[in-house]
Amino acid sequence: MSTGTAPQGRTYVLGQFPTGAALVKACRQVREKGFTDVDTHSPYPLHGGDEALGLKRSVVPKVALAGALTGMFGGMAMMVWMNGINWPMNVGGRPPISPLSYIPITFETTVLLTSLSIFFGLLIMMRLPQPYHAVFELEAFRSAVTDGFWLSVAQAPGSDGKEAVRELESVGATQVSVVKESLE
Amino acid sequence: MSEVSLAQIEKDTVATMSETTWRYWLALGIALSLVALGGWAWSVALRQGLGITGLNEPVMWGALITTFVFFIGVSHSGTLVSAILFFTRSPLRAAIGRSAEAMTVFTIMTAGLYPIVHIGRSWLFFFVLPYPNQRQLWMNFRSPLTWDVFAITSYVTVSMLFLYMGMLPDLALLARQVKSWRRPLYRVLSLGFSGTDGEWRIFEKAYPIFAGVVIPLAVSVHSVVSWDFAMTVMPGWHSAIFAPYFVAGAIFSGIAVAVLLLSGLRRGYHLERYITPKHFDMLAKLLLAMSLVMTFVYATEFFMAFYRGSKAEMEVFRWRATGTYAPVFWGVVISNSVAPLALFWSRARNHLPTLITISVLVTVGMWFERFLFIVTTLARSFVSQNWGNYIPSWKESFICLGGFGWFLMLFLIFIKLFPCMAISESMQSQHAVDAAVTPEASHA
Numbered sequence: 001m002s003t004g005t006a007p008q009g010r011t012y013v014l015g016q017f018p019t020g021a022a023l024v025k026a027c028r029q030v031r032e033k034g035f036t037d038v039d040t041h042s043p044y045p046l047h048g049g050d051e052a053l054g055l056k057r058s059v060v061p062k063v064a065l066a067g068a069l070t071g072m073f074g075g076m077a078m079m080v081w082m083n084g085i086n087w088p089m090n091v092g093g094r095p096p097i098s099p100l101s102y103i104p105i106t107f108e109t110t111v112l113l114t115s116l117s118i119f120f121g122l123l124i125m126m127r128l129p130q131p132y133h134a135v136f137e138l139e140a141f142r143s144a145v146t147d148g149f150w151l152s153v154a155q156a157p158g159s160d161g162k163e164a165v166r167e168l169e170s171v172g173a174t175q176v177s178v179v180k181e182s183l184e
Numbered sequence: 185m186s187e188v189s190l191a192q193i194e195k196d197t198v199a200t201m202s203e204t205t206w207r208y209w210l211a212l213g214i215a216l217s218l219v220a221l222g223g224w225a226w227s228v229a230l231r232q233g234l235g236i237t238g239l240n241e242p243v244m245w246g247a248l249i250t251t252f253v254f255f256i257g258v259s260h261s262g263t264l265v266s267a268i269l270f271f272t273r274s275p276l277r278a279a280i281g282r283s284a285e286a287m288t289v290f291t292i293m294t295a296g297l298y299p300i301v302h303i304g305r306s307w308l309f310f311f312v313l314p315y316p317n318q319r320q321l322w323m324n325f326r327s328p329l330t331w332d333v334f335a336i337t338s339y340v341t342v343s344m345l346f347l348y349m350g351m352l353p354d355l356a357l358l359a360r361q362v363k364s365w366r367r368p369l370y371r372v373l374s375l376g377f378s379g380t381d382g383e384w385r386i387f388e389k390a391y392p393i394f395a396g397v398v399i400p401l402a403v404s405v406h407s408v409v410s411w412d413f414a415m416t417v418m419p420g421w422h423s424a425i426f427a428p429y430f431v432a433g434a435i436f437s438g439i440a441v442a443v444l445l446l447s448g449l450r451r452g453y454h455l456e457r458y459i460t461p462k463h464f465d466m467l468a469k470l471l472l473a474m475s476l477v478m479t480f481v482y483a484t485e486f487f488m489a490f491y492r493g494s495k496a497e498m499e500v501f502r503w504r505a506t507g508t509y510a511p512v513f514w515g516v517v518i519s520n521s522v523a524p525l526a527l528f529w530s531r532a533r534n535h536l537p538t539l540i541t542i543s544v545l546v547t548v549g550m551w552f553e554r555f556l557f558i559v560t561t562l563a564r565s566f567v568s569q570n571w572g573n574y575i576p577s578w579k580e581s582f583i584c585l586g587g588f589g590w591f592l593m594l595f596l597i598f599i600k601l602f603p604c605m606a607i608s609e610s611m612q613s614q615h616a617v618d619a620a621v622t623p624e625a626s627h628a
Contacts, residue, residue, distance in 0.1 A: 041378055042381070043353075043379060044379075044384070044608060044611055045381075045387070046384070060390045064390075078314065082314060083326070087320070087321060087322055091326055091327075102325055104331040104334075104404070104408055105325060105334045108338040111342065111401045111404075112337075112338040112341060114393075115342040115398075116345070118393055118397075119349060119394075121390075123375070125386050126382070126383045126386055128375040128376055128377060129375035142360040
């Protein structure tokens with residue numbers, strides 16, 4: 001924002017729908033009209049919503065596998081290096097590198113790293129923590145966590161959102177509001 | 185739960201956090217008193233050394249290690265049960281899953297204290313961690329005690345993340361619905377989760393993997409604890425059955441404690457609509473099944489001791505049932521193997537006071553069962569010149585009681601700060617019910 005004018009936040013048009021099914025249907029219709037930055041907000045997962053939103057195959061299992069492999073090889077390597085190479089330790093004449101007795105800890109590090117990678121991967125993929133989102137400016141939007149089904153359409157900064165309002169009304173939104181993103 | 189409206193679910197859950205009755209203060213008072221008593225006794229142990237306990241040659245592991253094993257055991261019915269209920273798509277999970285997961289986290293946090301108390305110079309506990317220290321020495325990774333350190337730290341970390349992750353949608357809900365000083369707390373903890381489809385999709389994908397990882401982890405943790413004993417050559421410990429035996433005992437004691445906590449929650453917060461007699465009936469059946477498994481394990485242990493023909497082992501088992509600790513042994517048999525048989529009758533299963541009595545017996549019985557197998561082996565090992573009995577000292581018993589207070593205190597604080605039922609999941613099942621009834625208008 002190098003221009004002299006005050007920077008403006010994006011405009012969000014929010015529409016409420018009576019049911020999850022209506023929301024999914026509306027979402028599909030709105031996307032077909034060419035609105036790209038569309039998001040649904042619902043108190044529980046909507047099935048059939050992802051293809052309406054055009055989301056791709058989840059990478060979560062791959063993240064989990066990457067964590068598991070890191071934990072497995074990392075755990076084993078740690079023990080081999082510490083007990084066998086860095087400070088070879090003779091306990092009762094057993095070989096310094098005794099992989100069989102390392103298996104329990106390898107298992108634990110595998111599980112630990114899998115869980116940590118899922119958890120932190122989840123936060124990164126969800127773009128959390130997200131301290132501010134314009135949709136929370138709207139008081140009625142509070143219902144999105146209990147029984148409201150909302151569709152949000154993001155518009156370019158400075159837009160008055162009229163077009164999106166009309167579109168949402170035409171696909172059956174019971175209530176439509178426009179909120180401006182605050183940049184403070 | 186289909187007859188309960190969404191608003192009611194939310195209201196009742198929020199009430200568990202905001203309404204505080206005299207029962208709550210009484211329970212918290214008892215918990216804090218026990219913590220103070222245990223803390224004082226531990227402070228004496230720190231200042232004067234482990235000489236204040238009853239531990240001495242030959243019994244160097246006693247009540248403190250017993251309490252450690254006991255609490256690790258109790259933790260198993262939390263996350264494990266919650267994860268299993270998740271995979272079986274059980275409607276029970278929304279009501280009891282959260283408290284069970286919290287129970288796991290707090291029991292491990294309690295259990296973890298006891299090895300630290302037991303090492304005497306507790307401030308040196310970090311010696312068990314692999315870090316580049318001034319002694320330039322790593323720990324011995326072949327030792328089951330080191331396995332245990334890894335198992336328990338992994339277990340507590342994973343259980344906490346599992347609890348937190350499952351709670352994320354509820355925290356987002358509360359951040360919008362609750363007023364007062366709580367709102368900033370939930371806003372920060374909910375991390376800005378706004379229920380977008382992208383978020384739900386990742387959540388729905390990640391949660392089952394997490395739950396799937398938790399199940400083998402829980403099983404591995406108590407197996408590793410059992411190897412602390414079974415990897416030695418001590419008579420009565422050196423046995424291949426120990427890992428499954430410990431896991432079964434863990435689930436057994438965990439269910440008993442879960443019954444006690446749930447009945448307390450239900451009574452204290454009038455959650456009769458959510459925690460129903462059906463829940464208790466199912467827990468009672470599970471308790472009965474695990475009791476039968478335990479009886480089988482006890483019998484197998486005795487059979488193997490005499491079948492194998494090791495004199496030292498035969499002596500340990502003969503002495504366990506007839507010697508100094510025989511009253512403890514028969515008490516354990518009555519509370520763990522005989523008393524739960526009453527649950528064969530549906531009247532006993534559906535009569536809450538009976539179920540609570542049996543659960544208390546099982547909880548106490550499982551503590552003494554661990555005490556028994558730890559102490560009798562050490563007191564009666566290979567060399568008869570090295571035999572000797574052990575009785576916990578008063579201060580040692582206070583430290584153990586302090587753990588019960590500590591666990592209860594953490595749990596009570598938790599239910600004040602966080603929803604003890606999964607509101608979001610209840611809504612999901614509620615919406616599913618509504619949608620099945622009226623496909624077009626899925627909320628009333």
